[in-house]
Amino acid sequence: MSTLSQLQPQVLWQWFEQICAIPHPSKHEQALSQYIQNWAKDKQLSVVEDKVGNLIIKKPATPGMENRKIVALQAHIDMVPQKNADKVHDFEKDPIEAYVDGEWVKAKGTTLGSDNGIGMASALAILGSDDIPHGPLEVLLTIDEEAGMTGAFGLEAGYLDAEILINTDSEQEGEIYMGCAGGVDAQITVPMVWQAAEPSLSTYTLTLSGLKGGHSGVNIHLGRGNANKLLARFLFNHADELALELTNFSGGSLRNAIPREASVSFMLPNENLPRLETLIQEYTDLVRQELAIADPDMLLTLSEIPAATQVMSEATQQTLIDLLNACPNGVMRMSDEIQGVTETSLNVGVITTEAESVSILCLIRSLIDSGREEVEGYLTALSNLAGAEVEFSGAYPGWKPDSSSPVMAIVKDTYESIYNKEPVIMVIHAGLECGLFKKPYPEMDMVSIGPTIRFPHSPDEMVLIETVEQYWKLLLAVLERIPEKA
Known part of the structure; x- marks a missing residue:
C-alpha cells in the first residue's frame, strides 16, 4: 500500500x-x-x-x-x-x-x-x-x-x-x-417441510463459482451469470432424473451484488453419481459457451460431505426449484428516453436455507415507480402460485x-x-x-x-x-x- x-x-x-x-x-x-x-x-x-x-x-x-x-x-x-x-x-x-x-x-x-x-x-x-x-x-x-x-x-x-x-x-x-434509479428490497419466503433422510444415500455439495459478479445496478446490463439462477436451472433440468433430495441451497451475499457463488447440498443414490458427474461437465461446457463473452469462467465443483439426517420434502423441493427457475432476473426494460441506460432491473441476490424456510432476497431497481411496481407484481404473483410469502421493504425514491x-x-x-x-x-x-x-x-x-x-x-x-x-x-x-x- x-x-x-x-x-x-x-x-x-x-x-x-x-x-x-x-x-x-x-x-x-x-x-x-x-x-x-x-x-x-x-x-x-x-x-x-x-x-x-x-x-x-x-x-x-x-x-x-x-x-x-x-x-x-x-x-x-x-x-x-x-x-x-x-x-x-x-x-x-x-x-x-x-x-x-x-x-x-x-x-x-x-x-x-x-x-x-x-x-x-x-x-x-x-x-x-x-x-x-x-x-x-x-x-x-x-x-x-x-x-x-x-x-x-x-x-x-x-x-x-x-x-x-x-x-x-x-x-x-x-x-x-x-x-x-429508485429501488426496493423483496424477500420471498418459502415454507420448509423436512423429512427423514434415507441412510443408504450419499450426501454431496455442488458449488458454482468463477463468475464475475459486480454491481447489481451498474453492471446488470452486461449479461453476467447469476450463480443463484444458474444453479437453480441445473436443478430444474436434472434433479428429478438424478433423484436428488435437497438439504440446503445457499448463494450470494448481498442483495445489491450479482451473486458470484452458490451451492446446493443433496443426497442421491450411489448409482446415479456417474451420471451426475457427466451432467456437471455438460452443463459447465454449455454455460461457458453461452456466457463466452460476458462471463466465461463458471466452475462447478462436487464434493462429498457427511451424511445428512433430513432432506426437504418432495413438495417443498419442487416448489423451491420451480420458483427459483421461474423467478425473473436481470434487465427487465431499457430506457426509451435515455439511450443505453437500464430502466428497470431485478437481482436475485441472496438465498439462505434455515430450519423453517428458505429466504430469497432480491433488489428491484427502476427509474420510474411504475416499473418498480410492475416487477413487484411479478414477484407477488409468482409467490402466490408457489404458496410462498413476499415482503417488500426499504423502498427508496429515484x-x-x-x-x-x-x-x-x-x-x-x-x-x-x-x-x-x-x-x-x-x-x-x-x-x-x-x-x-x-x-x-x-x-x-x-x-x-x-x-x-x-x-x-x-x-x-x-x-x-x-x-x-x-x-x-x-x-x-x-x-x-x-x-x-x-
Whole structure:
C-alpha cells in the first residue's frame, strides 16, 4: 500500500490509504467514523454525529469567499465486503490490501472500497487543506449506503445549511449524473417441510463459482451469470432424473451484488453419481459457451460431505426449484428516453436455507415507480402460485432529473473549460442517495461526479488512477466557481 500515497493528487491518495487501513464494511463503520471525528476535532472543525451515525463536518470559507453559496460534499463511509473464495480476510478486522497495477489501483482478493472511498478521501482532503479556495463548506458522510441506505433515510432537516450538494459516488469520469434509479428490497419466503433422510444415500455439495459478479445496478446490463439462477436451472433440468433430495441451497451475499457463488447440498443414490458427474461437465461446457463473452469462467465443483439426517420434502423441493427457475432476473426494460441506460432491473441476490424456510432476497431497481411496481407484481404473483410469502421493504425514491439545475450547468461548463470537450449528462441505474436527500432538503440543488471505477461490489473492483486526478481537478475548479448567495 505504500505506493498509493505517492500517486497524484497526493493529499487525496494519502487519505484513501488511511481509509483502506481501517475496516469499514456496511454496518461496521464506527472505527473509521471515530477516526474521522477525532481528526476533525484536532483540526478544530465543527463535527456532529446525528442520530443514525452520519457525520456532518463544517469548515469556514477561505478568505474572500465568505459570501459564496454553501456547498455540501457528500460520500458514504461504508464499503461492500466481497472476497474471492480462496482469500482469507475478515472485513471487520483486516485492512484492505490496496496496490498499484499499471494504470489501476486494485485490492488483493477483495473489494477495494474505491466506491465510495475515493469520494470520501477527496472531501476529507479538502477539509484538511490550507490552500484550496472554497466558500463555506459542509461534508456529509453517510452510513450503511450499500446495505440499506440507513444514513440517507435517517438524515433529518436542520443539520445542513447548504444550497448545493455534490455527491461523489458516481463511477465514470467524463459523466455528470443528474438522476438515478429508485429501488426496493423483496424477500420471498418459502415454507420448509423436512423429512427423514434415507441412510443408504450419499450426501454431496455442488458449488458454482468463477463468475464475475459486480454491481447489481451498474453492471446488470452486461449479461453476467447469476450463480443463484444458474444453479437453480441445473436443478430444474436434472434433479428429478438424478433423484436428488435437497438439504440446503445457499448463494450470494448481498442483495445489491450479482451473486458470484452458490451451492446446493443433496443426497442421491450411489448409482446415479456417474451420471451426475457427466451432467456437471455438460452443463459447465454449455454455460461457458453461452456466457463466452460476458462471463466465461463458471466452475462447478462436487464434493462429498457427511451424511445428512433430513432432506426437504418432495413438495417443498419442487416448489423451491420451480420458483427459483421461474423467478425473473436481470434487465427487465431499457430506457426509451435515455439511450443505453437500464430502466428497470431485478437481482436475485441472496438465498439462505434455515430450519423453517428458505429466504430469497432480491433488489428491484427502476427509474420510474411504475416499473418498480410492475416487477413487484411479478414477484407477488409468482409467490402466490408457489404458496410462498413476499415482503417488500426499504423502498427508496429515484432522483428525478432536473435539466435546469444550476450546479449541473456549473459542473458542465467547468469540465468543458478544463478538458476542451463536453461531458456526458447521465442518469445512472444505481441507488445514489440524492433522491432521499430531497425529502429533508427539497430545495437543494444536486449533482454527482466521480472517477472511473470498474466492477464495484466485486473483488475485481479497480479505480483508474488518471481519472482520480481529473475528478479532483474538476471538483476544485467547481468549488472556485460557486456563485455568491442571492
